[in-house]
Amino acid sequence: MIQHLLSASDLDATAATLILDTATEMAAMADRDVKKLPTLRGRTVVNLFYEDSTRTRISFEAAAKRLSADVINFSAKGSSVSKGESLKDTALTLQAMGADAVVIRHPASGAPHRLATWIAGSVLNAGDGTHEHPTQALLDAYTLRSRLGEIAGRHVVIVGDVLHSRVARSNVVLLDTLGAKVTLVAPPTLVPVGAGAWPADVSFDLDRVLPDADAVMMLRVQKERMGEAYFPSAREYSRRYGLDGPRMRRLPGHAIVMHPGPMNRGMEITPEVADSARSTIVEQVANGVAVRMAVLYHLLGSVK
Numbered sequence: 001m002i003q004h005l006l007s008a009s010d011l012d013a014t015a016a017t018l019i020l021d022t023a024t025e026m027a028a029m030a031d032r033d034v035k036k037l038p039t040l041r042g043r044t045v046v047n048l049f050y051e052d053s054t055r056t057r058i059s060f061e062a063a064a065k066r067l068s069a070d071v072i073n074f075s076a077k078g079s080s081v082s083k084g085e086s087l088k089d090t091a092l093t094l095q096a097m098g099a100d101a102v103v104i105r106h107p108a109s110g111a112p113h114r115l116a117t118w119i120a121g122s123v124l125n126a127g128d129g130t131h132e133h134p135t136q137a138l139l140d141a142y143t144l145r146s147r148l149g150e151i152a153g154r155h156v157v158i159v160g161d162v163l164h165s166r167v168a169r170s171n172v173v174l175l176d177t178l179g180a181k182v183t184l185v186a187p188p189t190l191v192p193v194g195a196g197a198w199p200a201d202v203s204f205d206l207d208r209v210l211p212d213a214d215a216v217m218m219l220r221v222q223k224e225r226m227g228e229a230y231f232p233s234a235r236e237y238s239r240r241y242g243l244d245g246p247r248m249r250r251l252p253g254h255a256i257v258m259h260p261g262p263m264n265r266g267m268e269i270t271p272e273v274a275d276s277a278r279s280t281i282v283e284q285v286a287n288g289v290a291v292r293m294a295v296l297y298h299l300l301g302s303v304k
């Protein structure tokens with residue numbers, strides 16, 4: 001197994017499938033009275049978060065604790081030191097403390113890659129800028145597999161703010177690795193330059209692609225990363241790219257609705273859809289713990 005998980009492209013189909021299979025075993029443990037395994041006893045996992053997070057941070061913490069690791073949470077928000085320097089100094093400190101794994105979320109794309117050159121343990125990318133979020137893609141793949149049975153040959157439609165979405169980037173890569181077909185739907189201003197070279201189709205017409213989807217993944221409109229107007233108004237955005245009840249009913253009966261969270265309810269998704277039987281949003285969060293346990297298990301198992 002690999003030492004670091006920096007990008008979804010670090011995983012080939014065999015490695016990704018192994019992680020998903022292990023996650024299935026980890027999930028079965030959540031039903032037991034004692035939810036702990038001794039696997040990582042004596043190992044230290046540091047959560048290094050330079051950017052806000054609810055689900056991902058709590059999920060990594062729960063995953064590490066269920067494997068009996070010691071967990072140190074380091075919230076770096078508010079640091080006034082220049083980014084590159086503070087990251088390196090912090091890395092050297094973590095190294096001196098003997099961290100076996102560092103889970104990092106950082107606003108700068110590529111920060112986890114730099115960190116991996118400075119420390120001896122494993123680095124896990126928990127979201128870097130607009131670049132990648134590989135464990136989110138793994139938990140989404142896990143959710144797809146548990147709901148649809150098979151990922152290969154399935155059609156996943158990813159909708160919304162693709163430009164700023166590390167979730168979309170990692171999902172496109174992993175879904176391609178696992179043999180799914182992906183269509184990106186977004187306003188032209190929110191399609192990244194170069195998306196034409198990704199292993200995905202691009203469409204501007206949500207209503208047209210929905211009847212052919214096995215899963216639709218709604219993305220949060222990332223207002224905090226938008227310096228200027230990317231669309232005329234929130235109302236106009238919702239009308240064309242939001243998922244509401246009538247639009248959801250265009251999906252085939254078996255199709256699921258996903259969202260990585262946090263949601264802008266009423267913007268990219270209506271409460272009717274988010275709270276519907278097709279929605280896997282809460283399930284995705286639960287699956288995140290099992291998937292991150294599987295990732296920690298395999299990555300830390302490979303470094304002694």
Ligand code: NCD
Pocket residue numbers: 055056127133136166167219220222260261262
């Ligand atoms: C995503 C993230 O932070 O990249 N959320 C998450 O990890 N569950 C998506 C988002 O912020 O929109």
